[in-house]
Amino acid sequence: MNNTIKDSSTDKYFKVAIGIICAFMLIIVLYPLYFVVMASFSNPSAVANGEVWLLPKGITMLGYKEIFQDSRIWTGITNTLIYTIGGTLASLLFTIPAGYALSRYDFRARKILTFFFVFTMFFNGGLIPTYLTVKGFGLTNSIWVMIIPFSVNVFNLIITRVFFQTTIPHELLESAKLDGCSDFQFFVKVALPLSKVIIAVMMLYYSVQYWNEYMKALIYLNDDKLFPLQLILREILVMNQAFSSGGQGVSLGDITVQQKADLIKYGVIIVSSLPMILFFPFIQKYFEKGVLIGSLKG
Missing domain, CATH: 1.10.3720.10 (MetI-like)
Structure with missing residues (x-):
């Protein structure tokens, strides 16, 4: 004898609606984090022009290179x-x-x-x-x-x-x-x-x-x-932001000083957050x- 209780059509619609809402909320929460990761690897010109959506464009490690070059x-x-x-x-x-x-x-x-x-x-x-x-x-x-x-x-x-x-x-x-x-x-x-x-x-x-x-x-x-990593990253970020403010429009090859500062900013977010993200699971x-x-x- 099958005692399984079947969901009514109303229950099915309700579950579908809940699933859609949850998926929408998940995208809202995760996409900004995903975008930061993509932007940290992408050409800052592409990021500034709004060309980075789902995949990195013009992959570059310049931001991470600048960060980790600092002893x-x-x-x-x-x-x-x-x-x-x-x-x-x-x-x-x-x-x-x-x-x-x-x-x-x-x-x-x-x-x-x-x-x-x-x-x-x-x-x-x-x-x-x-x-x-x-x-x-x-x-x-x-x-x-x-x-x-x-x-x-x-x-x-x-x-x-x-x-x-x-x-x-x-x-x-x-x-x-x-x-x-x-x-x-x-x-x-x-x-x-x-x-x-x-x-x-x-x-x-x-x-x-x-x-x-x-x-x-x-x-x-x-x-x-004795400074912790967060304070070191803050100083790197502040220094680059100040440098970019004093060099608006100055070009460093394919990118400007401001774009380089933005690239470092995205890299700093990843460097400071990644260890805890890896530890949590x-x-x-x-x-x-x-x-x-x-x-x-x-």
Whole structure:
């Protein structure tokens, strides 16, 4: 006996309409990114004339050549990798245990501590007091200023706390204690192995945050040997834009100074975004699970 329920004609039309809308939204979101990739490889004259739509035209590597010829790029990549890896590890080291502690109902101070954490999401001391505090600890113009002072994101902490509350049952802790398990042993041997999803999600959030960070470097770093990639790319972009403004109409062979600056601009976008785009697929399944858990049980 076939119990399959067939869709009515109205349902079919509705699904087709939803599919068309989703496809249209996907094109709207992806095409600008696709265009930037095509423009970074295309002759800037063709891009300026609106001739680049689906495929690159007059393929050239001039933009990437100009970017990677700057020796500061490799210093920036090295620094950013250090900040991203070190900062992500430090953030996980603080966020995961803190989220677990705040999720425990037998932790009496959890409500007042949660209040103080959430309070900082709406109110803070401002830039100048924060700068003076960081300077007072002797962290300015050092690697540590990019890793330690801002290592905990309160929003991520709340997500972690909700995950532990909704995923690790209290009865599991009670049964573990009956077997002689301490709180620390329970966290390390039981809670952490069951928390791969939230660890992967936090790793993604924090790694993207540290990779894209340039405002902290702009404020707290003076030594260009410590600049992250984003700040180096910003300087290259600003320098070329300033050069193009002073050389409007000046020709460099087949292209003008302004067109060369535009080509470098597209290349800078790709160089700064590509590593995170390549990293995301490896933890995508954990990211999707984490988002679903937060939306259904948070």
